[in-house]
Amino acid sequence: MDLAIGDIVTRKSYQHDLLFRVSSFTSHKVILHGEDMRLIADAPQNDLVKAGTREITKRKKTWQDKEDYSYRLFRQDYLLMKDKRDYESTSGYQHSPNYFQIPAKVLHVDGDKTYLKKCIDFYQRFGIQVHGVHLQEKEMPLQIATLLEKIQPDIIVVTGHDAFQKSKGDKSDIRAYRNSQYFVETVREARRIHPHLDQLIIFAGACQSHFESLIRAGANFASSPSRINIHALDPVYIVAKIAFTPFMEKVGVWEALRNTLTGERGLGGIETRGLLRTGLPFVDPDEADESV
Numbered sequence: 591m592d593l594a595i596g597d598i599v600t601r602k603s604y605q606h607d608l609l610f611r612v613s614s615f616t617s618h619k620v621i622l623h624g625e626d627m628r629l630i631a632d633a634p635q636n637d638l639v640k641a642g643t644r645e646i647t648k649r650k651k652t653w654q655d656k657e658d659y660s661y662r663l664f665r666q667d668y669l670l671m672k673d674k675r676d677y678e679s680t681s682g683y684q685h686s687p688n689y690f691q692i693p694a695k696v697l698h699v700d701g702d703k704t705y706l707k708k709c710i711d712f713y714q715r716f717g718i719q720v721h722g723v724h725l726q727e728k729e730m731p732l733q734i735a736t737l738l739e740k741i742q743p744d745i746i747v748v749t750g751h752d753a754f755q756k757s758k759g760d761k762s763d764i765r766a767y768r769n770s771q772y773f774v775e776t777v778r779e780a781r782r783i784h785p786h787l788d789q790l791i792i793f794a795g796a797c798q799s800h801f802e803s804l805i806r807a808g809a810n811f812a813s814s815p816s817r818i819n820i821h822a823l824d825p826v827y828i829v830a831k832i833a834f835t836p837f838m839e840k841v842g843v844w845e846a847l848r849n850t851l852t853g854e855r856g857l858g859g860i861e862t863r864g865l866l867r868t869g870l871p872f873v874d875p876d877e878a879d880e881s882v
Contacts, residue, residue, distance in 0.1 A: 598625060598646055599638040608819075609641055609649055611704070623702060623751055626653045627819040628796035630751035630768055656851055657823060661715075663849040664827060668716075671834055694833040694865040696720040697743035698825075699734070699776075701727045701750020701769070701796075705822045709747075712826045718833050727751070731775035738783055738790075744865050745791040745832060747825045748776045752796035754817050761800075761817055770800040774807045781808035788863040791832055793825045801858055811846065811859030821851035828857070835864025 593599070593612050599622070600606035610622035610631065619632040626649075641649075696718055700706035703724045713720040721741050725733055727750045738746070752769045759766030764774065773794045784790035787810060794804045795813035797820055804812035811828050813820045827850045835841050841862050847854050 593620060593635060593638065593640070598641045600641055601631075601633050601637055602639060603633070603637050606639065609646065624797065624819065624822075626650075626822060628702070628705065628749060628751055628813075628822055629798065629819050630753050653821075656821075660823075660827065660849050660851050661712075664716075664830060667831070667849065668834055671836075688871045690869050690871075692867040692869065693717075693719050694744040695742070696745045696747065696829055696833070697737060697741045698722045698747040699725055699730055699737065699749070700747070701725065701730075702822075705750075708822055709826050712823055713829070716826070716830045716833075718830060727769040727772040730772055731779050734776050734779050735783060738780060743790070745793070745829055746780060747829060748773055748780075748792065748794040749796050749825055752799045754798040764800045764803050767798070767800050769796065770803060773799060774803045777804060777807040777809050787860070791829075791862055791865065793828055793859075796820065805858070805860070809859070810862045811843075811857065813852075813858075814856045815858045816855040818852070818856045820856040824850045824852050824857060827851075828859075832862060832865055834866055836866050836868065837864050839864050 595612050595614065597612045599610050599612060600608065608627060609625035611625055612620055613623045614621045618634065620635050620638060622631045622633060696713060698706065698709055698720055700709065700722065706722050706724050710720055710722045721743070723737060730748060750769060752767060754761060755766050755768065764770050777792055777794050780790060780792060792809045793811045794809040795801065797814065798817045799813045801812050801815045828846050831846045832841050841864055843859050843861065846859065847857050850857055
């Protein structure tokens with residue numbers, strides 16, 4: 591069977607459990623990236639089977655349904671939060687809702703171009719200001735300081751691909767993970783510049799990442815407590831929850847996780863202050879011009 595970069599395949603040895611994209615080739619292995627999960631893997635070519643169009647369509651439909659359901663749940667939360675802001679900003683609806691909001695700015699650094707585009711689409715769907723950067727995981731610790739200085743974000747997402755490799759050690763050994771060390775180094779460098787947990791909010795990790803090390807390094811939220819796979823969009827839902835929570839309120843961990851596709855086995859974190867700031871009054875630029 592001839593394989594090319596970009597082909598969609600499954601693994602016979604894992605009962606065809608996940609769809610993977612062929613990323614690259616070594617002399618003995620094919621390097622694979624999860625199509626929906628932030629997982630990196632390798633396999634001999636004879637273990638791989640090209641997925642048919644019908645199978646790809648069926649599986650993507652299943653994930654799309656899950657994404658749509660999660661988005662609807664978050665949308666309900668967002669509308670409830672908006673109603674609460676309207677009530678508080680208008681003294682119980684006694685005044686017109688003539689307020690403005692200062693949104694959070696997000697820097698999303700991703701090791702996968704395809705996932706980065708998909709995440710940016712969702713940020714824009716939520717109305718979140720985002721600057722996306724594609725970097726290989728090993729480059730992230732070297733570039734994060736420059737990016738922080740340039741972008742001046744309120745939230746950073748450090749993600750891509752990862753995997754626990756049992757042959758290289760036990761789950762407590764960070765050297766047994768493909769990219770966890772790079773994520774940890776990136777978080778440490780970001781915290782060197784912004785040490786306060788509420789001054790810069792950090793999500794870090796990917797599939798099966800070393801959760802404990804990422805939290806110790808200074809991440810507010812991270813993956814993966816149970817070393818399971820996480821969905822490509824999970825970081826976006828957590829960011830959106832924080833971005834739309836008023837800065838005088840805290841975001842409980844369960845509140846942030848409940849609308850993700852993976853949940854508490856794949857994601858965890860610490861209580862974190864929201865970032866949305868509301869001000870009064872809103873000045874219409876056209877009206878301001880007319881009054882001059």
